Amino acid sequence: MRNILKADFRKYFNGKLFIATIILLVVFTALNAVINYFLKLNNEYTYFINPLTFLEQSFSPTQDFGILYLIFMIVILVSDFNHNTIRNKIIIGYDRNTIYLSTLIFTLTTTVISFLVYSLLNFLFAGLIFGFKGIKAIKVVETLLMYVCALIFYYCLVQLMVFLTRSTIGSIGIMIGLSFLIIIIISSVFTSAKLNDTTIKSLKYVIIFIPVLRLMIPTIGGRLPGLEFTGFNAVLSIFVSLVVSGILVFVGLYLNKKLDYN
Amino acid sequence: MDYIVKTYNLTKDFNNFRALDNVNITINKGDIYGLVGENGAGKSTLIRLISGLMIPTSGSIDLQNLGGFGSLSAIVESxxxxxxxxxxxxxxxxxxxxxxxxxxxxxxxxxxxxxxxxxxxxxxxxxxxxxxxxxxxxxxxxxxxxPKFIILDEPMNGLDPLGIMQMRELFIELNQNHNITFFISSHILSELDKVATKYGFISRGKLLLEISADEIHKSNKTIEEFYLGVIGGIQYAQHPKS
CATH class of the missing domain: 1.10.8 (Helicase, Ruva Protein; domain 3)
Incomplete structure (x- = not known):
């Protein structure tokens, strides 16, 4: 597995998409900082802006950096099928589980590092502009862990889709389509339902058990009152994300063993 | 002679279509094995199964004599x-x-x-x-x-005459001086004739015959004539009115 990872990372660091990712990361961080600076200057919306909002929104797969990163990662993963290089790994003698797991480790490592850097930079700049008042370190760590775990789930799903469809357009279509469908559903729930205590409590559990929702919530409503996760709920959310991700990985391993490589 | 690959009743179905039907082939060490068959005969399916790219519906492949990791190389399609x-x-x-x-x-x-x-x-x-x-x-x-064994699926496809000649010389050089066994599928019989030491004739998913190049030469027939004799006989048996 170490050898496959070495080859995958060498290919990634020598490729254009790695440089493009860094450029995107810098550009979107700078853009967000400039927009925040002008918001502060004009005193607009500042009453509800919180650096944690930016930390959470940075993980959204349907916004600025997130959506472009999703496309890049799918292009990288599908290229292994398009160039027949995944076949090469099988022919050399690697078993399919090793190939699937090493690809997953590559995907998750690059993704988590990229999003951690992006979210922390956004958090830092937003904090410098709006101030860090009232933000506890433990809350930042809790939030990061919840979102990183939800991101792990999302990219486990991305890899599964890539291995099943082996198509760039197909995988991008499914993932973006699914993401926007979820946004539409959540938006309609938030706009139509009365957000009383029972609704919020139910929503909390829905979000805990469907990790992908966590990534979408900040996209539509920022930090909704009553939907903040702390303590037990945060730990439960992290645990459920990891368990569901594990299930997805097992599904991927099982299907990958059954599929032919044409 | 030691074999490097042996298949036992290898069968592959795609939904209701049987692409490969109980194929038993033996590739010996040092062979340049030419797999011959018409388009859709099952050549690529057999190659993908031996390479590990496809999972057989039934049957098995013995690669025990091949050796460990990295002993097999294959160029399948592109x-x-x-x-x-x-x-x-x-x-x-x-x-x-x-x-x-x-x-x-x-x-x-x-x-x-x-x-x-x-x-x-x-x-x-x-x-x-x-x-x-x-x-x-x-x-x-x-x-x-x-590697000890290289599988090539239609390696001459798209090459110009000079490229074909260079490829052919390369296969012979690697086989003779580096002891590499080859399994080559092709429908360019004249090219296979210049390199192959053994043939397998496949049609409609079935292996019709395995024969050494020497035996074909002894029959005083060209590879084309021999192939047409084998395939023609089968096709006539299946469609006697034609």
């Missing part, structure tokens, strides 16, 4: 190359996959074997190579692990 990397980078990636350290000398050696030594200090990307160069680079990648 070469597995990273188009936006140079030839040397492609070979380095292959070394990474195989766990070979300090492979610069080895890269130079395999590029020389396939006649691409000009690319050692050249950063030209693979996407700008001709098909013949890509095929030769793919063979260099296959050679870097010192």
């Amino acid at each position: 070469p597995a190359l990273h188009p936006s990397c140079s030839a040397v980078m492609n070979l380095k990636l292959q070394c990474d996959l195989l766990g070979i350290k300090n492979c610069n000398d080895r890269i130079e050696k395999v590029l020389e074997i396939v006649g691409l030594q000009d690319l050692i200090n050249n950063n030209k990307k693979v996407k700008h190579f001709s098909l013949g160069m890509k095929q030769r680079l793919a063979i260099a990648m296959a050679l870097i692990s010192n």
Whole structure:
């Protein structure tokens, strides 16, 4: 597995998409900082802006950096099928589980590092502009862990889709389509339902058990009152994300063993 | 003679279509085994099954005599190359996959074997190579692990006459001087005739005959005549009115 990872990372660091990712990361961080600076200057919306909002929104797969990163990662993963290089790994003698797991480790490592850097930079700049008042370190760590775990789930799903469809357009279509469908559903729930205590409590559990929702919530409503996760709920959310991700990985391993490589 | 690959009743179904039907083949060490058959006969399916790319519906493949990791190389359909990397980078990636350290000398050696030594200090990307160069680079990648057995699916496809001649000479050189066993599928019989030491004739998913090149030569028939005799007989038996 170490050898496959070495080859995958060498290919990634020598490729254009790695440089493009860094450029995107810098550009979107700078853009967000400039927009925040002008918001502060004009005193607009500042009453509800919180650096944690930016930390959470940075993980959204349907916004600025997130959506472009999703496309890049799918292009990288599908290229292994398009160039027949995944076949090469099988022919050399690697078993399919090793190939699937090493690809997953590559995907998750690059993704988590990229999003951690992006979210922390956004958090830092937003904090410098709006101030860090009232933000506890433990809350930042809790939030990061919840979102990183939800991101792990999302990219486990991305890899599964890539291995099943082996198509760039197909995988991008499914993932973006699914993401926007979820946004539409959540938006309609938030706009139509009365957000009383029972609704919020139910929503909390829905979000805990469907990790992908966590990534979408900040996209539509920022930090909704009553939907903040702390303590037990945060730990439960992290645990459920990891368990569901594990299930997805097992599904991927099982299907990958059954599929032919044409 | 020691075999390197043996299949036992190998069968592959795609939904309701049987692409391969109880195929038993034996590839001995040192063979250049030519797999001959019409389009859709099951050649590529057999190659993919032996390469591990496909899962058989039933039957088994014995690769015990092949050796361990990296002993098998295959070029199936189009070469597995990273188009936006140079030839040397492609070979380095292959070394990474195989766990070979300090492979610069080895890269130079395999590029020389396939006649691409000009690319050692050249950063030209693979996407700008001709098909013949890509095929030769793919063979260099296959050679870097010192394989015992190389599978080639229609390796002459798309090559110009000079490229075909160079490929043929390369196969013979690798077989005779590097003891590499080859399994080559092709429908260019005249080219196979110049390299193959053994043939397998396949039609409609069934292996009709395995025969050595010497036996064909003894029959005083050309490979085309022999092939048509085997295939024609079967087709006549299945469609006597035609």
